[in-house]
Amino acid sequence: xxxxxxxxxxxxxxxxxxxxQAQDKIEWSGFGNIAAGMTTGSDDQLFGYDNDLDFNPExxxxxxxxxxxxxxxxxxxxxxxxxxxxxxxxxxxAYIQYQLTDSASVNIGKLRxxxxxxxxxxxxxxxxxxxxxxxxxxxxxxxxxxxxxVQHNAFVGDFIFNTQIIAGNMNDDxxxxxxxxxxxxxxxxxxxxxxxxxxxxxxxxxxxxxxxTNIQVEDVAIELNGQEQKIGDFFNSLTxxxxxxxxxxxxxxxxxxxxASVGFMYDNFNWFVGGEYTELEVxxxxxxxxxxxxxxxxxxxxxWAVHTTVGKTDDEVVDAERFNVSSPVLQAGIDQAxxxxxxxxxxxxxxxxxxxAPSAVLKFDVTHSDDKLMDESDVLVxxxxxxxx
Numbered sequence: 089x090x091x092x093x094x095x096x097x098x099x100x101x102x103x104x105x106x107x108x109q110a111q112d113k114i115e116w117s118g119f120g121n122i123a124a125g126m127t128t129g130s131d132d133q134l135f136g137y138d139n140d141l142d143f144n145p146e147x148x149x150x151x152x153x154x155x156x157x158x159x160x161x162x163x164x165x166x167x168x169x170x171x172x173x174x175x176x177x178x179x180x181x182a183y184i185q186y187q188l189t190d191s192a193s194v195n196i197g198k199l200r201x202x203x204x205x206x207x208x209x210x211x212x213x214x215x216x217x218x219x220x221x222x223x224x225x226x227x228x229x230x231x232x233x234x235x236x237x238v239q240h241n242a243f244v245g246d247f248i249f250n251t252q253i254i255a256g257n258m259n260d261d262x263x264x265x266x267x268x269x270x271x272x273x274x275x276x277x278x279x280x281x282x283x284x285x286x287x288x289x290x291x292x293x294x295x296x297x298x299x300x301t302n303i304q305v306e307d308v309a310i311e312l313n314g315q316e317q318k319i320g321d322f323f324n325s326l327t328x329x330x331x332x333x334x335x336x337x338x339x340x341x342x343x344x345x346x347x348a349s350v351g352f353m354y355d356n357f358n359w360f361v362g363g364e365y366t367e368l369e370v371x372x373x374x375x376x377x378x379x380x381x382x383x384x385x386x387x388x389x390x391x392w393a394v395h396t397t398v399g400k401t402d403d404e405v406v407d408a409e410r411f412n413v414s415s416p417v418l419q420a421g422i423d424q425a426x427x428x429x430x431x432x433x434x435x436x437x438x439x440x441x442x443x444x445a446p447s448a449v450l451k452f453d454v455t456h457s458d459d460k461l462m463d464e465s466d467v468l469v470x471x472x473x474x475x476x477x
Contacts, residue, residue, distance in 0.1 A: 115154040118477050121213045123147050125470030132466040134457050135223060136172060144171035146220060146472065148211060150180070160187040168211060180211070180232065195237040202237075202252055202281050203228055205292050205351045205364055213474035217360070217395050217441060219453040222382040224399025224435050225364050228347070229262035233277060248285040254278065254296070262303070270308055274345065275300035281349075288356045294349045301345035301370050308428070322421045331413050338411065338425060340373040360395075361385040374411065374426045376403040382435075391443040399435040432460040448475035 123146035125137045132138065136145030152166040166181040183197030200207055204226060209215040235256015242249045258274040279296025306320030323335045346369050353362035363383040369375075379402045386395025411422050437455040444450050450473055457466045 113156045115156075116151070117154075118149070118151045119212045119214060119475065120149045121147060121211075121472055121474045123219070123470060123472035125468055128467040128469060132468070134455065134466040134468040135220070137468055137470070146470075147171035150211060152181075161185070191242060192238070192240045195239075196235075198232055198234050199237050199254070199256070201228075201231055201233050201258070201296075202254065203294065203296070203347060203349060203366070205283075205290075205353065205362075207231075212476065213451070213472065214447070214449055214476045217386055217393060217439070218384075218397065218437075219439055219451040219470055219472050219474075222364075222384070222397055222399040222435065222437075224382050224401050224433070225366055225380040227378075227380065227401070227431075228368060230258055230260050230272060232260070233258040233274075235277070246286055250283045250285070251280065252282075253280045271304040273300075273302040274298045275302075279347070288354055290353045290355075292349075292351045295347070297344065297346045299342075299344050301340060301343045301373075303340040303375075305340065305425075317421070319425060322425070325421075326413070326418060329413075329415060329418060331418065334411060334413060334422070337372060338374045338422070340370060340375060343373050344371045345369065346371075357388065359385070359387045374405075374422075375429050376405045376426070378403050378431070386439075393441045395439050395441075397435075397437045397439075399437075401431040401433050403429075403431050405430065427461070430461060434458045434460075444473070445475070447477060448473060 122143070124141060124143045125135075125145070126141045127134055127137055127139045130139050136142075148168055148170045150166060150168040152164065154162055154164045156162050162185045164181060164183055164185065165179065167177050168180045169175045169177045179198065181198055181200065183195045183199055185193055185195045187193050200210065202208065204210070204221070206216055206221055206226075210221065210226070210231060213219065233254070233256045235254060237252060237254045239250070239252045242251075255278045257277060258272070260272055261269045262272040263269060275298060277296060277298040279294065281292060281294035283290055283292040306318060306323070308319050309316045323338070326332070326335050347366065349364060349366040351362070351364035354360060355362070361384070363381065365381040366378075367380075368378040380400070381402075382397055382399035384395060384397040386393055405426055411426065413419050413422065435455060435457050437453055439451060439453040441452075442450045451471065453468075453470050455468045455470075457464075457468070459465070
């Protein structure tokens with residue numbers, strides 16, 4: 089949901105015009121990321137950057153308001169302005185929270201999908217050591233859902249367990265086929281994640297599924313016989329050729345989708361090491377099983393730190409033989425559609441962080457990408473000032 093700057097300024101003015109007792113119950117906070125980067129080669133492209141210095145892909149500003157309606161009931165809203173969206177303002181979070189007990193709470197509204205270890209702080213670059221979260225793993229095309237989330241904390245011996253159960257729906261535009269947008273919808277989404285903390289070690293597992301995944305890719309273009317053609321038109325050609333069963337197999341409509349992940353982080357405030365592994369699968373569709381991983385390690389020195397990360401994508405086309413047809417021309421189109429979501433790449437990054445204020449950090453990063461499918465190698469050099477207030 090997008091809003092103009094004028095509208096948001098007006099909303100802020102209304103809030104500040106509330107009676108002083110109401111204003112006292114609102115807690116304001118925010119964060120930002122001023123980032124710049126460029127690739128080192130004339131044809132290199134990585135994470136939205138090319139060989140021209142660009143500030144837009146990862147620069148963002150956010151403002152969050154939390155209002156207490158009672159001792160147990162609060163309302164939270166978060167607005168974000170992203171350079172990648174021409175600095176339009178969007179509602180990232182908007183939910184109401186009820187504190188059931190000292191150790192349990194329930195949230196209802198627009199929430200962050202807790203797929204990863206750093207999902208809750210995904211946009212708050214100040215909160216983690218990278219300039220950006222590893223794109224080998226953090227690549228699911230959507231971040232939020234509308235629904236309910238129940239959280240519970242418990243002490244078991246020397247362990248602290250944090251468990252979250254979610255249910256809801258997702259409806260958003262996602263990137264498909266590289267750069268184009270497609271309408272995506274997930275209904276009846278349910279799942280959980282559990283983190284176990286023991287001294288300096290955090291371990292996490294997560295699993296989510298939906299029985300109704302839909303992606304409208306009809307307007308996404310593929311190349312067929314040297315000419316660009318929309319997938320919808322290509323599906324019509326398959327149907328006309330008597331391959332309606334193949335179209336049904338390729339179409340992402342009311343399919344079961346699953347996401348699973350495991351992760352860990354050991355951090356003794358002197359040095360740290362961690363990693364994550366994830367799998368995403370949409371059954372009975374041409375979307376490959378997305379297998380992603382990274383391992384990271386670093387060392388802190390007073391007010392600065394160095395770190396390195398190696399990430400990998402190793403997607404797998406599941407039961408590709410079921411997409412075979414007799415026509416070489418149509419087979420070429422099917423292969424193009426299948427490969428549009430396929431990724432097999434390795435990412436290696438080196439970074440350094442410098443604390444320049446109690447709530448601000450200056451970060452530098454050099455990332456090398458080796459795309460096995462495209463046989464391309466790209467290098468991105470970037471820097472950012474990340475802060476909270």
